[in-house]
Amino acid sequence: MANPGKSVNQSSKPEETDNTSRCDELEEKIYQLREDNKLLRRRTRILEEKIRRCDELEEENDQLREDNKLLRRRTRILETNHRQLRQDNDSLGLRGERRICLIYENIY
Numbered sequence: 001m002a003n004p005g006k007s008v009n010q011s012s013k014p015e016e017t018d019n020t021s022r023c024d025e026l027e028e029k030i031y032q033l034r035e036d037n038k039l040l041r042r043r044t045r046i047l048e049e050k051i052r053r054c055d056e057l058e059e060e061n062d063q064l065r066e067d068n069k070l071l072r073r074r075t076r077i078l079e080t081n082h083r084q085l086r087q088d089n090d091s092l093g094l095r096g097e098r099r100i101c102l103i104y105e106n107i108y
Helices: 013-092 096-107
Strands: none
Touching: none
């Protein structure tokens, strides 16, 4: 026979306490997972932005390298032309302003 001092609800109380405790634990885990998820999303956005910026910088770097190549080539040509003009001027015996004018006319 059942214990006359306890009702059916009272007899299941330890089980309810276990369920409530388990429910509280799960709610806490869910909350923590959501917080972790927010943090991971934030970090992901930051990393994606850094990757995007790195890609932009690599593109810019490639363009600058190409520009530098062209500028070096042009500089070599101009230096060669300048040397040739000096030699030509020296061989012609030109001096002063006339010599400078010839140099600028040929460069530009």
